[in-house]
Structures are given as structure tokens and as C-alpha cells.
Amino acid sequence: MxxxxxxxxxxxxxxxxxxxxxxxxxxxxxxxxxxxxxxxxxxxxxxxxxxxxxxxxxxxxxxxxxxxxxxxxxxxxxxxxxxxxxxxxxxxxxxxxxxxxxxPAELIEQVAMLLIDHSGADMATLATPIQHRDDYFDQNAVKVVTDLQGRALYFSRAPIPWFRDQVGPDDLDLLPTVARRHLGIYAYRVSALRRLAALAPTPLEQVEKLEQLRALAHGLCIQVGEATCRPGPDVNTLDDLARAATALERSAGTR
Known part of the structure; x- marks a missing residue:
């Protein structure tokens, strides 16, 4: 539940x-x-x-x-x-x-069940492979790296992990193997919510403007799952608004 x-x-x-x-x-x-x-x-x-x-x-x-x-x-x-x-x-x-x-409702359900199924995690969130070089270098596309068990190590607006050898047009097939874009949906245990609300912002959080870094800085475990479907566009600008309207109208037209 x-x-x-x-x-x-x-x-x-x-x-x-x-x-x-x-x-x-x-x-x-x-x-x-x-x-x-x-x-x-x-x-x-x-x-x-x-x-x-x-x-x-x-x-x-x-x-x-x-x-x-x-x-x-x-x-x-x-x-x-x-x-x-x-x-x-x-x-x-x-x-x-x-x-x-x-x-998508599918992703809302997925993030909830991800946390329910990982009893040792305090929070859960989702990510999707980065397919395009522009997204990799876009500061508005937050990237996440995890350990081998899918637990978040770091989130950043910077392109992480950094390819020591420059990512060129011939290297794009490497991106989705290691670079993942974070989706801004979370599931929390209430105990983690209470703890986070009582904590002051941390330096990394303030530098990156990413609140989830407060959780990592204080040792909370964030489980990251790979999204099972493509997320729709979020809305931050007028251009985003137009794209979202088009997506919703298209979706309504297929029902």
C-alpha cells in the first residue's frame, strides 16, 4: 500500500x-x-x-x-x-x-513498488538511459550514477560519468550503457521524510541545486530503478508547455 x-x-x-x-x-x-x-x-x-x-x-x-x-x-x-x-x-x-x-501511471506504480520491494532503502527513484549527446551535456538533465546494486552514488547536472576520452559522434553508442538521466519522481518511507525535513541543506545540494543530495550526504539509501517506459515531458518553460499540450492531445486522441 x-x-x-x-x-x-x-x-x-x-x-x-x-x-x-x-x-x-x-x-x-x-x-x-x-x-x-x-x-x-x-x-x-x-x-x-x-x-x-x-x-x-x-x-x-x-x-x-x-x-x-x-x-x-x-x-x-x-x-x-x-x-x-x-x-x-x-x-x-x-x-x-x-x-x-x-x-505515466506505470512509472508511478514502479517507483512505489521499487521502494516496497527494497526494505533496506529509505527512498526510491527512477532513471532512463541517455541516448543523445545533447542530453548528456544539458545541465537541466540531471544525471545519476549507482553502485552495482542500483543504489545512488551521486546525482549531478554535470555530465557523469565523465568519459576520459571525449564523447564524439562515433561514441554515442557508449552513452546508454553507463549514462542515465534521473526522472524527478520519488517514493519515500515516512521515516526518511521526517529525517530529511529536520536536516539543513548541505553544500553539495546548494551547489547543484539538487535536494536529493541532502539525503546522500546524510547516508540515506536511494534505490534507483530503470524506468520501464518513456516519461512524458515536464513543464518549466513556454516551449515545454507547448510540447506537453501536444503530447496530451495526442494521447487523448488515441483513447
Missing amino acids: YRIVIPSRYASTRLPGKPLIPLAGKPMLAWVYERALSCAAHEVIIATDDERIRVVAQAFGAAVEMTSAEHTSGTDRIAEVAARRGWGDHDVVVNLQGDEPSM
């Missing part, structure tokens, strides 16, 4: 009001919520500190938890929800980002 929490904030630097932006006829957040409902989760909750988001979310039937406006991350927001609702330390919670309207 697991739960899904969708942390949602109105103030986005690049796309203000992003959760409520119309996308193929619905607010973006409604698409994310519907994806969550299609899974086998015991409960789906939208966590926000904004009254505008609460009103819209409740209008399309979502359960909403109002949280503190002081949170700096979705993890902190989810930890507050878990504490308020009295969830147990071993309960599993999926953090589904509110800007991923095309996230």
Missing part, C-alpha cells in the same frame, strides 16, 4: 501560476491528479500553501491539504502532510511533481 502526494506551489520563477495554467482544456494540476488517480494508491492528496490552488483543486474533486508557506521544497511539504495525518514510519509516499502532466 502506498499514498501519493502532489506538492503544488503557485510561485514559479519561470512560469508563475504554473499548476493552474490551462493545458489541453484543463489546469495542468488536474492532469497530474488524474494520472495519480489511475494508479493503485490508497490515497491521493494535493499539498499546497496557496488558496487559488486549493479552490481549483477542490473544484475538480481533489483532496487538498493546506501547508505552511515557509517550506522551501516539496519534500518538506509532504513531510508536513505525513505528520498531520499520523502516517507510520514504514508507510510509503510517492512525491509526484505537479509539473509532470504526462507522467
Whole structure:
């Protein structure tokens, strides 16, 4: 059994009001919520500190938890929800980002079951092989390297692992064998959520702007699985918005 929490904030630097932006006829957040409902989760909750988001979310039937406006991350927001609702330390919670309207239900289920099946892990997440050189060098494409058991060693915006010999046009077949792009979906045990929320940001986290590095710096185990299908586009820019709308319209047209 697991739960899904969708942390949602109105103030986005690049796309203000992003959760409520119309996308193929619905607010973006409604698409994310519907994806969550299609899974086998015991409960789906939208966590926000904004009254505008609460009103819209409740209008399309979502359960909403109002949280503190002081949170700096979705993890902190989810930890507050878990504490308020009295969830147990071993309960599993999926953090589904509110800007991923095309996230396949298959991957939401996969990340939850990955953590449930690995009792020694505190968190779980997913990755996919990098196929293109541009993605390898793109700082917005977060890379992850793991040990032989699939436990995360490091996440970075830099191209890791680094090929000592330059990756040229003739070496592209090497990329997917070792280079993997991290997908921004997580499952947590509630005990890990509570611990993370109580910890201060770490230097590596602040340099890379990657919150998951706080977990690694403090010795938490993050199990990484290879995504069983392709994720849809997340939305950070107007160009992303157009791509996401096209993907959703295409998906709706095939049903």
C-alpha cells in the first residue's frame, strides 16, 4: 500500500501560476491528479500553501491539504502532510511533481513498488538511459550514477560519468550503457521524510541545486530503478508547455 502526494506551489520563477495554467482544456494540476488517480494508491492528496490552488483543486474533486508557506521544497511539504495525518514510519509516499502532466501511471506504480520491494532503502527513484549527446551535456538533465546494486552514488547536472576520452559522434553508442538521466519522481518511507525535513541543506545540494543530495550526504539509501517506459515531458518553460499540450492531445486522441 502506498499514498501519493502532489506538492503544488503557485510561485514559479519561470512560469508563475504554473499548476493552474490551462493545458489541453484543463489546469495542468488536474492532469497530474488524474494520472495519480489511475494508479493503485490508497490515497491521493494535493499539498499546497496557496488558496487559488486549493479552490481549483477542490473544484475538480481533489483532496487538498493546506501547508505552511515557509517550506522551501516539496519534500518538506509532504513531510508536513505525513505528520498531520499520523502516517507510520514504514508507510510509503510517492512525491509526484505537479509539473509532470504526462507522467505515466506505470512509472508511478514502479517507483512505489521499487521502494516496497527494497526494505533496506529509505527512498526510491527512477532513471532512463541517455541516448543523445545533447542530453548528456544539458545541465537541466540531471544525471545519476549507482553502485552495482542500483543504489545512488551521486546525482549531478554535470555530465557523469565523465568519459576520459571525449564523447564524439562515433561514441554515442557508449552513452546508454553507463549514462542515465534521473526522472524527478520519488517514493519515500515516512521515516526518511521526517529525517530529511529536520536536516539543513548541505553544500553539495546548494551547489547543484539538487535536494536529493541532502539525503546522500546524510547516508540515506536511494534505490534507483530503470524506468520501464518513456516519461512524458515536464513543464518549466513556454516551449515545454507547448510540447506537453501536444503530447496530451495526442494521447487523448488515441483513447
